[in-house]
Amino acid sequence: MSAGGTDAAFGGGRPPILESGWRWLPLAVGVVAADQLSKGWIERAFALYDSVPVLPVLDITRLHNPGAAFSFLAGAGGWQRWAFTALALGVSVAILVWLRGVPARSQLALAAGLALILGGAIGNVLDRIEHGFVVDFIHVHWGRAYFPAFNVADAAITVGAGLLLLDALLEWRRERSVR
Numbered sequence: 001m002s003a004g005g006t007d008a009a010f011g012g013g014r015p016p017i018l019e020s021g022w023r024w025l026p027l028a029v030g031v032v033a034a035d036q037l038s039k040g041w042i043e044r045a046f047a048l049y050d051s052v053p054v055l056p057v058l059d060i061t062r063l064h065n066p067g068a069a070f071s072f073l074a075g076a077g078g079w080q081r082w083a084f085t086a087l088a089l090g091v092s093v094a095i096l097v098w099l100r101g102v103p104a105r106s107q108l109a110l111a112a113g114l115a116l117i118l119g120g121a122i123g124n125v126l127d128r129i130e131h132g133f134v135v136d137f138i139h140v141h142w143g144r145a146y147f148p149a150f151n152v153a154d155a156a157i158t159v160g161a162g163l164l165l166l167d168a169l170l171e172w173r174r175e176r177s178v179r
Contacts, residue, residue, distance in 0.1 A: 062136075
C-alpha cells in the first residue's frame with residue numbers, strides 16, 4: 001500500500017479493498033438470492049403460462065425466455081444460450097474489475113449501479129445454465145397491451161443502468177461547474 005492509502009500494485013489509483021466498490025458486493029449477492037428465490041417459487045407454484053392478476057396493470061405469469069431482452073434471438077436454435085451466458089460472464093468479470101477501482105463512498109451511484117447489474121447478470125446466467133432459458137414472471141400491461149415479462153434480475157439490471165446514467169449526469173455537472 002502506498003502512503004496515500006491506495007493499492008500501489010495496481011497503478012496506485014485504486015482505493016483499499018474495503019473502501020472500493022467491492023463493498024457493494026453484498027448487494028449483488030442479495031439480488032442473486034432474491035432473483036433465484038422468486039424464480040424458484042414461480043417454478044413450484046405456477047405451470048408454464050399460468051397467470052394470476054395482482055393489480056389492474058400487473059399479472060404474475062410464468063414465462064420462459066430462451067433469448068435476451070424482449071426475447072431477442074429466442075428462436076435462434078439454442079446457440080444463444082451459451083453466447084448470452086459467455087457474454088454475461090464476461091460482463092460480470094469486467095464489472096468486478098471496474099468495481100475494484102471505484103471509491104465506494106464518493107461514487108455511490110456508480111458502485112450501487114454496477115453491483116445491481118452484476119447481481120442481475122449472474123441471476124439470469126444461473127437460469128441459462130440450469131434451464132437453457134430465463135424464467136420471467138412480472139407481466140405489466142395496459143388494457144390489452146402487454147409489455148415483455150421480466151424478473152427480479154431484469155429489474156435490478158434496469159435500476160442499475162439508471163444509476164449509471166445518474167452517475168454520468170452528476171459527473172458531467174461536477175465537471176461543468178469546475179470550468
